[in-house]
Amino acid sequence: DQQVKQNSPSLSVQEGRISILNCDYTNSMFDYFLWYKKYPAEGPTFLISISSIKDKNEDGRFTVFLNKSAKHLSLHIVPSQPGDSAVYFCAASVDGNNRKLIWGLGTSLAVNP
Amino acid sequence: EPEVTQTPSHQVTQMGQEVILRCVPISNHLYFYWYRQILGQKVEFLVSFYNNEISEKSEIFDDQFSVERPDGSNFTLKIRSTKLEDSAMYFCASSGLGPLHFGNGTRLTVT
Numbered sequence: 001d002q003q004v005k006q007n008s009p010s011l012s013v014q015e016g017r018i019s020i021l022n023c024d025y026t027n028s029m030f031d032y033f034l035w036y037k038k039y040p041a042e043g044p045t046f047l048i049s050i051s052s053i054k055d056k057n058e059d060g061r062f063t064v065f066l067n068k069s070a071k072h073l074s075l076h077i078v079p080s081q082p083g084d085s086a087v088y089f090c091a092a093s094v095d096g097n098n099r100k101l102i103w104g105l106g107t108s109l110a111v112n113p
Numbered sequence: 114e115p116e117v118t119q120t121p122s123h124q125v126t127q128m129g130q131e132v133i134l135r136c137v138p139i140s141n142h143l144y145f146y147w148y149r150q151i152l153g154q155k156v157e158f159l160v161s162f163y164n165n166e167i168s169e170k171s172e173i174f175d176d177q178f179s180v181e182r183p184d185g186s187n188f189t190l191k192i193r194s195t196k197l198e199d200s201a202m203y204f205c206a207s208s209g210l211g212p213l214h215f216g217n218g219t220r221l222t223v224t
Contacts, residue, residue: 034212043117043204043215044156089156099144099208100169103156 003027004092006104013111019077021107023090026071030092034101035064035075038087047088048075080111115139119205119216126195126223134190134219138207145188146206146213147180149173156204162188195223 005024013019023033031052036044050057050064050073057064063076077084087108091101118137126132138145147159160170162180177193188207192199200223206213 036215041217043119043206043217046212046214049212091156099146099161099213100158100171101148101156101213102158105155 003030003102004090004104006088006090006107008107009105010108010110013080013109015082015111015113016079019075019080019084019109019111021075021077021088021090021109023073023075023104024071025073025092027092027094027102028071029094030102031095032093033064033066033073034091034093035062036089036091037084038089038106044089077109080109082111082113085109085111115214117205117207117214117216119203119219121219122217123220124222126221128197128223129194132192132195132221134192134203134205134221136188136190136205136216137186138188138205139214140186142207142209142214144168144208145180145182146208147190148204148206148215149201150204150218151198151201159190192221195221197223199223 003026034049035047037047038044048059048062048064050066055066066073087106089106090104093101120135145162150156158171160174161168179191181189202218204215204218206215
């Protein structure tokens, strides 16, 4: 049951360019979305979130866009840095409940110097 | 910055044995969770815990699993009789009103 889908298992980007990570969801009840970043041998680290009342949220180099009609969100990283190389997980929840999160499979981002 | 700490980092056990995975959440957090990730699969919610009781659990969290906050600082996940399919990374997390903060995980290997 893939309620949250990250269709690209990996992405490679040149340093300084934009990284765009995509996420699709099927459950129209989802109203809160988060992006987590994970380095090897570490737990996921919260990056940025967006609630369904917004279509954009920005935090420094990271911007999340939400298209509710398409049930699609994306994470933009600009400019990308080698330290951004990690696995990025999209997660979603219902009723603004960030506690029970439904996760995508993750996209492994490699930023090349 | 406060961290969620998990011990051990790697646990190997034989099928049928009991294991206890330990976590120390961030001290002023009120909500505690366990998630797991089987190799190559998604991170999956197991259970959330608030005010000394389970607030929500998934279908995965059956009778062989239990959680406890025995002393006000530790938060444990017990698997009573481990099965091969319990092999996974187990992540503890805690939160206040904001997003979840995760520990680095315990890799459980059931042989």
